Amino acid sequence: xxxDFQGKIALVTGGTKGIGRQVAEDxxxxxxxxxxxxxxxxxxxxxxxxxxxxxxxxxTDRNKTERFFEVVAKMDRIxxxxxxxxxxxxNPIDETLIEDWDDISAVNLDxxxxxxxxxxxIMKANNYGRIINVSSVFxxxxxxxxxLYSMSKFGLRGLTVSSAIDLAPFNILVNSVSPxxxxxxxxxxxxxxxxxxxxxxxxxxxRFAQPEEISRSILFLASDLNTYITxxxxxxxxxxxxx
Ligand SMILES: NC(=O)c1ccc[n+]([C@@H]2O[C@H](COP(=O)([O-])OP(=O)(O)OC[C@H]3O[C@@H](n4cnc5c(N)ncnc54)[C@H](OP(=O)(O)O)[C@@H]3O)[C@@H](O)[C@H]2O)c1
Numbered sequence: 001x002x003x004d005f006q007g008k009i010a011l012v013t014g015g016t017k018g019i020g021r022q023v024a025e026d027x028x029x030x031x032x033x034x035x036x037x038x039x040x041x042x043x044x045x046x047x048x049x050x051x052x053x054x055x056x057x058x059x060t061d062r063n064k065t066e067r068f069f070e071v072v073a074k075m076d077r078i079x080x081x082x083x084x085x086x087x088x089x090x091n092p093i094d095e096t097l098i099e100d101w102d103d104i105s106a107v108n109l110d111x112x113x114x115x116x117x118x119x120x121x122i123m124k125a126n127n128y129g130r131i132i133n134v135s136s137v138f139x140x141x142x143x144x145x146x147x148l149y150s151m152s153k154f155g156l157r158g159l160t161v162s163s164a165i166d167l168a169p170f171n172i173l174v175n176s177v178s179p180x181x182x183x184x185x186x187x188x189x190x191x192x193x194x195x196x197x198x199x200x201x202x203x204x205x206x207r208f209a210q211p212e213e214i215s216r217s218i219l220f221l222a223s224d225l226n227t228y229i230t231x232x233x234x235x236x237x238x239x240x241x242x243x
Contacts, residue, residue: 003223006031009077010222011119013037013057013111014085016044018184019134022211023082023218028052030219037068037085059085059111060103069118077126080222081119083112083156084134088190090145101148108152109159116163120172129172130222133160134214137180137237153178157233164231173230175221180237181208205238 010027014020015036024036033051038044043054057068072078087107089100112133123129138146139153156176164174181187181199187208191199200207217236220226235241 001225003030003219003225005080005219005223008032008079009035009075010080010082011035011037011072011078012082012084013059013115015082016040016047018186019179019182019211019214019218020082020084022215023084024052025049026212026215026219027080027222032080059107062106065106065111065114069114072115072118073121075122078119078122079126079128079130081115081123081129081131082134082218082222083115083132085111086134086136086186088146088149088186090149090190091147092145093147096148101151104148104152105155108149109155112156113159116159116174120163120167120170123167123172124170127171129167129170130226131163131167131172131174132218132222133174133176134218135160135176135178135233137178137235137241139176140178140233140235141241160233161231168230173221173226175226175229175231176233177214177218177221178233178235178237179209179214180235180240182214183208183210202243203238203240204243207238209236209238 010032012024015024016038024034027034028050035053037055037057039058041056048054133156135153135156138150142150160176
């Protein structure tokens with residue numbers, strides 16, 4: 001048994017760094033043609049590599065987002081779509097800002113919704129599709145100061161479950177993954193090194209995940225090895241939510 005993406009066309013949002021970068025590189029190494037998105041108007045210097053193309057979009061900008069989806073809608077084929085781009089801003093509920101919710105909901109929830117709506121038309125025409133929404137353990141449980149992030153990620157669960165039902169008859173499987181704590185820029189920015197060390201000691205597995213440990217699970221769900229799992233949320237957290 002082998003995971004193979006030869007001949008597949010994949011789209012990974014937020015494919016410039018962190019989990020998304022790892023997924024894009026793994027898809028490329030397994031033979032896929034990969035479109036990645038990032039926010040800067042020009043591709044970062046080390047991108048694109050091999051059979052990779054870069055698309056610029058900032059999902060907090062509705063005009064740019066709509067133009068981006070006009071481009072995606074013209075594609076003939078997308079076999080694999082990874083809704084990975086995500087942001088987080090933390091605050092206690094009574095100090096949350098509506099501007100933060102505007103941005104978080106635009107990136108973490110509106111963009112995946114618009115993406116599933118758009119690519120499912122293309123996937124239906126080809127009777128094939130694998131969509132993975134990158135959620136979080138804070139889309140299953142929550143924690144102090146995570147209200148906006150959790151609101152967006154719990155919403156993503158609704159998108160996953162409902163669209164999985166609509167799209168199953170067309171051989172389009174929609175799943176989500178919920179990583180716990182992963183060593184990326186986002187984690188570094190939100191937690192900082194001292195808190196990362198303190199929290200790692202509290203995890204049953206005793207450490208944070210590396211992006212490749214999340215990517216492997218995403219790739220399985222996105223591959224031809226997955227023929228029957230849909231609407232599922234796979235928690236990848238080193239045992240965190242069980243404590
Ligand atoms: N890290 C964790 O511990 C963890 C845990 C659970 C879930 N997650 C989820 O995993 C996903 C990836 O997280 P990460 O830690 O890998 O994040 P990251 O290292 O901060 O990378 C975020 C990616 O999203 C893109 N992005 C940021 N703002 C955007 C915007 N306004 N519009 C469009 N794209 C935007 C970035 O593009 P540019 O670089 O071009 O700006 C980048 O490629 C997110 O959905 C996050 O919620 C992460």
